[in-house]
Amino acid sequence: MRVLIAEDDLVSRKIMLKILKPYGECDVVMNGIEAVDAVYFSIKEKNPYTLICLDIMMPKIDGLSVLKTIRDLEKQEHLDASKVIMTTALDDEKVVREAFEVGADAYAAKPINKTKFYDVLRKFEILNE
Structure with missing residues (x-):
């Protein structure tokens, strides 16, 4: 599995990296431009993110x-x-709804809850447990 973590908050970034690193290759970026670039290059390399x-x-x-x-x-x-x-740390239902309309598959509130995060990963059937 190939993972991109696009997160500017250090604590959230470290939690997600710790959770996901055992399951595959993880790239980490800290802003939106870096995220778009990472996805673009992963597609051009024919190795897109899972x-x-x-x-x-x-x-x-x-x-x-x-x-x-x-x-x-x-x-x-x-x-x-x-x-x-x-x-997101936002508690704004409108923003969450818009994220799903744009194409998000799941939503995780910050601070990241490890148990709930693992549940989402299991739902996606991307964990090798």
């Missing part, structure tokens, strides 16, 4: 805009969509 953990409130480009770009790139290249977990 899972993308994407913060909604990131510097340079917000997570919703990044997700729209990712879904457009996947369509252009006729790829199966990566699983995307949106993460």
Whole structure:
């Protein structure tokens, strides 16, 4: 499994990396531009991400805009969509609803709850347990 963690918060980034590292190759970026670049290059290398953990409130480009770009790139290249977990500290139902409308597969509130995060990964059937 190949994973992209796009997260500007150090604590959340470390938690997700600790959870996901045993299951595959993890790349970490800290802003929206880096996230778009990482996805673009993974597609061009013909090694797209299986899972993308994407913060909604990131510097340079917000997570919703990044997700729209990712879904457009996947369509252009006729790829199966990566699983995307949106993460945020926001308690805004409108933003969460918009994330699902844009193409998110799951939502994780911060601080990241390890048990709930594992449950989402099991639901996606991407853990080798």
